Amino acid sequence: MKLGRCKNIVVVTGAGISTASGIPDFRTPGTGLYANLEKYNVPYPESIFNIDFFTNDPLPFFSLAKSLYPGNHRPNYIHYFIRTLHQKGLLLRTYTQNIDGLEKLCGIPEDKLVEAHGSFATASCHLCYTPYPSDEAKEAIMNDQVPTCSFCAAAVKPDVVFFGEDLPQKYFLNSEDFPKADLLLIMGTSLQIEPFASLVNTVRPSVPRLLLNRDPVGPFTKVPLRKKDYVELGDLEDLVRRFAQMLGWNEDVEEMMRAQEAAMSSTSLCQQSEPQTRS
Template structure:
């Protein structure tokens, strides 16, 4: 994952092409017209802020949440041989990932902006979510190294399958079969499963980074080959910008490598601002909002500035804190009400007993205060422990 410090370029080594190894220098390089053939390489990190989990993050990754599918091992859901024998788990998972459920991030819109400006030579992506397409990047500009949901075909005869029928199958968790007579093979989206070859399109375009005058790598660990070798295809004097939460691969080992170690959305905003494109980018990203795509007017709340990932995380923490405080207050209110209710009932019983026989023992009241015990082992036995678990902790009850 990380790179040894000894293999990083010496800070004293001057850049060959850029004026300095800074984001501002990359922006100046773009603005002066030196970057006309930009190659972008992306991974799961550009989609996590859209709500799509990556595959291997502990507890939150897709593989960590597949226990409900009863797989022999997590990766089996993307194993072609397992799929042949039991395709249902994949179609259950496909409901969570199928395009249309998630909004593209501003990073996806940044790639679209590069295309609009005529600067995008090619996008190489490891993602299967199609969010680049949803953001407006045309298919001929994208190399989906691991395939995607953009098309589907029979795993036996390779015949294409209609998109509308695939949507219906995934929605209903139905396993589609090939429409060709005498085939009846299983159909799946053209995602590269374990045991399958990478798309020919990847190998046809693999040398393109050598023609680039700028390489931007975002949201990838650069740990899976042969995708991980793509940045090395760039010429020695080609500037390479990494926007990622950590340094990866051999990024940072060349004189014109610039590392922006933060989340992708924040990084592309900074780059767009340095290029003078931020308003353009925000407007382009706004077009991906559900209300905009439905042709509806902008909601009032949309007038608020877009929050960063850290701000959204803090909002979630604040929301959770308020819910906990509310629940604690509700619990205290319930207990206070219950104490008052029991005290009033005891007082009424005492008054009633005193009216009947002032010298008689208060057996009913005593049974309420001392004889009635909460049965923790049997919630159905008449006790209230299963509803009010604090009852046996208060001596007044």
């Protein structure tokens, strides 16, 4: 990267990049989301994101969704590092499994982002796919109500991809992006959910793959590693900060964080003052 050999970097991320923002990942024993679903009365943890289970009983997901909706958490250093890749003209695309919206919140442009498992930004009927106002869906869910489709009366849900649903069309940009990549950066993922997990195997064999993660996962569990595969394990935010320091980017990332946080705080204050101004 310092020599300018990496100009089309593809980033692949999972829930681990958001734990530093206070959002639990899915699979960590004891603290992960799947380990704390007893109160939702589901037959097995993953069923809360299963479309057939949702069809029969949407309430467990809606109860969980109240805590998952964007707005309560801020992007962290890792998100801003990815944005720095974009600012420096090196980011081809970032593919995320996350539905927390923190990539957008930190300023990564829409055309550089693939939210492979959807997001809360839009909503639609889970049966007939009729669009539904996302703000109205959120208001109903926050008030323990089930938003229903005006066309077929089925339950409406945020456009988060459940097990058993099709991936968003944008996901299929991977067929163009991964063959173009000259560096694959993988962070904060268990690489257990298909077909997302297999994306990392679609870059050219000569392309370096760097895993920054808590544990070795997927093809990085093999011994010996494939030539051009590299692994650094530990606390992800610490690893990414070290990486940025090696590149001489730490000040750039931190300055971007300060500027974006100031902008978000200013926007929030303006929104809070609007009702008073109108009255």
